[in-house]
Amino acid sequence: xxxxxxxxxxxxxxxxxxxxxxxxxxxxxxxxxxxxxxxxxxxxxxxxxxxxxxxxxxxxxxxxxxxxxxxxxxxxxxxxxxxxxxxxxxxxxxxxxxxxxxxxxxxxxxxxxxxxxxxxxxxxxxxxxxxxxxxxxxxxxxxxxxxxxxxxxxxxxxxxxxxxxxxxxxxxxxxxxxxxxxxxxxxxxxxxxxxxxxxxxxxxxxxxxxxxxxxxxxxxxxxxxxxxxxxxxxxxxxxxxxxxxxxxxxxxxxxxxxxxxxxxxxxxxxxxxxxxxxxxxxxxxxxxxxxxxxxxxxxxxxxxxxx
Numbered sequence: 001x002x003x004x005x006x007x008x009x010x011x012x013x014x015x016x017x018x019x020x021x022x023x024x025x026x027x028x029x030x031x032x033x034x035x036x037x038x039x040x041x042x043x044x045x046x047x048x049x050x051x052x053x054x055x056x057x058x059x060x061x062x063x064x065x066x067x068x069x070x071x072x073x074x075x076x077x078x079x080x081x082x083x084x085x086x087x088x089x090x091x092x093x094x095x096x097x098x099x100x101x102x103x104x105x106x107x108x109x110x111x112x113x114x115x116x117x118x119x120x121x122x123x124x125x126x127x128x129x130x131x132x133x134x135x136x137x138x139x140x141x142x143x144x145x146x147x148x149x150x151x152x153x154x155x156x157x158x159x160x161x162x163x164x165x166x167x168x169x170x171x172x173x174x175x176x177x178x179x180x181x182x183x184x185x186x187x188x189x190x191x192x193x194x195x196x197x198x199x200x201x202x203x204x205x206x207x208x209x210x211x212x213x214x215x216x217x218x219x220x221x222x223x224x225x226x227x228x229x230x231x232x233x234x235x236x237x238x239x240x241x242x243x244x245x246x247x248x249x250x251x252x253x254x255x256x257x258x259x260x261x262x263x264x265x266x267x268x269x270x271x272x273x274x275x276x277x278x279x280x281x282x283x284x285x286x287x288x289x290x291x292x293x294x295x296x297x298x299x300x301x302x303x304x305x306x307x
Contacts, residue, residue, distance in 0.1 A: 049280035066277035075257050083261045087240045093180045098187025106195045127185035135249025138178040168258035175259045194228035234297040262286050
């Protein structure tokens, strides 16, 4: 085979050619960074969860005592039930409100109603604000004195001040409402994008066949959007399980431990009780929850990719 002078031909089996065409040189720096900032910290957390280490003594021994202590702590199951309440109602209402707002915006755009862009922007503001700031804002709104916004409004209609942040049940409900307000925007974005892709001919065919608005919603729109809704459900579930900053700024887990979700329990165990072993064991429990949710998410994406 003739070649131009000055150029060399790399044989298919040449190591030099394989290395030059391989993506490994480009991926290697990313793999190294991920190993140091992701894999190594996870390894350390899992290792520390099998120790009795703390932030006071440097000596520690390997033991299952941290897990035994974690599962036998009086507040462990209360923390799980608090997290379950917080996650369930946050996710459910984020999904419902996000769908309603997205549907109203789409319908408003179809009818050329002014203000749809303003509504969409206003909802997105909640998503852009950092969780700590959201916690401070809602703390001001829940203030139990007469200067609190909610109690002031209740006073105008003759209702007395409510202990939003000092009553255990009301405080958990208050934190959940704040998180619903915060997370609705993300659901709205995904569902709004899904509604934009709905085939208009199918909706029109259902209308011609005599289906009313509710029948079109439950028999046409929701079945088509079900993959997007499921992915949205998994993503906001993972995000809600890991919520820390807003709860920390709003209640700090109080009163007592009535609003201590699992992510806040990790912080409390390590930095308030100085118990690194129990805190790491709690982090492993949260890690397992996230892994399960991620596996479900990947299975959903894989199923959609094969359809």
